Amino acid sequence: MPKRRLWDLSPPVSADAPIFPGDQPFALEWTARRSPQCPVNLSAVTTSPHVGAHADAPLHYADGAPAIDAVDLDAYLGPCRVIHAIGVGALIRPEHLAHASVDLPPRVLVRTAQQADRVWREDFTAYAPETLAWLAERGVRLVGIDTASVDPAISKTLDAHQQLRAHDLRVLENLVLDEVPxxxxxxxxxxxxxxxxxxxxxxxxxxxLE
Structure with missing residues (x-):
């Protein structure tokens, strides 16, 4: 049987990884190093869980909602469609995805850029709230994006995140889809x-798939 190809969607996580202003950056320190007195190297990590490719829990945008340990894992594993919406501007709208919307699987990842950002920038592409509702109506259970958030960086109402909550959608952010057709x-x-x-x-x- 031929080996199925893998695409790694996870950016490197290091002290240089871009983060939202004010978020906790990634830091690694060594708590022990191999020596005649110690048989192993041991490291400790301090980080925001939103650094690099990550899954938001409903708790992130709603008090009293489930934390990440309580979410069903089903949504994060299974058939998925990658749709290109490169250079569409500030918001992904339904018409940007309509060309690939026939028989959608339960998971949809949207590529918005030729190359995912390697540094923080505020003007990334996000989802229009109505697009998430449109996807949910078509049976989608998880959405993803190759930018820092499904909402614009300056949003205070997080309308797209609230659509995730309203339709019980799971979400992946900060993906790298540069090489994915x-x-x-x-x-x-x-x-x-x-x-x-x-x-x-x-x-x-x-x-x-093959």
């Missing part, structure tokens, strides 16, 4: 079981 794949992007956390890092990959 439009089409259908298998998505594997399981969040960690971080108890009480508002999000989790994921090692997101797509696998070819």
């Amino acid at each position: 439009e089409g259908d794949y298998e998505l594997i992007a399981l969040p960690l079981r971080w108890v009480g956390a508002c999000a989790s890092p994921v090692r997101a990959v797509l696998r070819s």
